[in-house]
Amino acid sequence: MDKSEQDQLKKEAATKAAMMVESDSVLGVGTGSTVAFFIDALGERKEKEGFSLKHIVTTSNRSKKQLEGLGFKVDELADIDQADLTVDGADRVDDNLDGIKGGGGALTLEKNVAINSKKIIWIVDESKLVHHLSGFPLPVEVLPVSAEQNFKRFEVEGLKPQWRLDDNGKRYVTHYGNYIIDLAADPTPVPYGLADYLDHTVGVVEHGLFLDMCDEVIIAHSDGTIEDKKRK
Numbered sequence: 497m498d499k500s501e502q503d504q505l506k507k508e509a510a511t512k513a514a515m516m517v518e519s520d521s522v523l524g525v526g527t528g529s530t531v532a533f534f535i536d537a538l539g540e541r542k543e544k545e546g547f548s549l550k551h552i553v554t555t556s557n558r559s560k561k562q563l564e565g566l567g568f569k570v571d572e573l574a575d576i577d578q579a580d581l582t583v584d585g586a587d588r589v590d591d592n593l594d595g596i597k598g599g600g601g602a603l604t605l606e607k608n609v610a611i612n613s614k615k616i617i618w619i620v621d622e623s624k625l626v627h628h629l630s631g632f633p634l635p636v637e638v639l640p641v642s643a644e645q646n647f648k649r650f651e652v653e654g655l656k657p658q659w660r661l662d663d664n665g666k667r668y669v670t671h672y673g674n675y676i677i678d679l680a681a682d683p684t685p686v687p688y689g690l691a692d693y694l695d696h697t698v699g700v701v702e703h704g705l706f707l708d709m710c711d712e713v714i715i716a717h718s719d720g721t722i723e724d725k726k727r728k
């Protein structure tokens with residue numbers, strides 16, 4: 497699939513999700529290229545229907561700027577109790593609707609918004625689908641103070657760590673001033689053990705395994721169909 501075909505699929509999934517957002521609700525908005533299409537589609541609804549939302553919270557400055565550019569007011573997570581719905585992208589989604597996220601480095605705020613949402617919908621093109629989570633390095637955000645030790649331990653554990661770098665070849669720094677170590681080793685067919693290990697590793701701020709969180713995935717397929725897959 498070439499990039500323009502993939503973008504078309506991302507747009508289709510995003511447009512469908514934008515139609516599912518209820519007016520006057522509290523909406524969480526994720527990050528990434530698929531979400532950028534979602535924000536555009538929300539803007540179109542605002543323009544055509546006068547559609548408005550009670551509150552919007554986002555998971556990155558990129559999404560915030562795009563929303564504000566379309567005239568939406570964006571609140572902080574601390575200003576709301578819970579989002580009615582959060583719509584986000586994903587890097588990989590498996591058969592259980594578990595996912596890997598954080599390819600764009602926004603995993604920490606994404607997980608915080610996700611766990612404070614009544615419902616989570618992911619929007620993806622079919623290239624993101626896998627039976628078991630694999631094929632995408634797992635992002636782990638670490639505190640600079642412990643980053644070297646975390647990296648060495650991940651090596652010993654066989655997790656194949658790699659420092660994420662920015663465009664200048666320097667260590668990528670997150671919104672919160674931390675580093676990201678991408679683990680190239682695929683999570684096992686059952687990724688809960690790895691999530692538990694990372695949850696209990698000192699210095700790990702957050703990781704990109706989003707397990708038991710997503711309620712529904714909207715998948716745009718290259719045969720023109722749009723699948724709406726719900727958690728069983």
Ligand SMILES: O=C[C@H](O)[C@H](O)[C@H](O)COP(=O)(O)O
Pocket residue numbers: 526527528529530531584585586587596597598599600601602603606
């Ligand atoms: O940190 C980034 C997020 O987890 C994105 O939702 C994810 O990387 C998918 O991004 P895209 O829609 O650009 O493939």
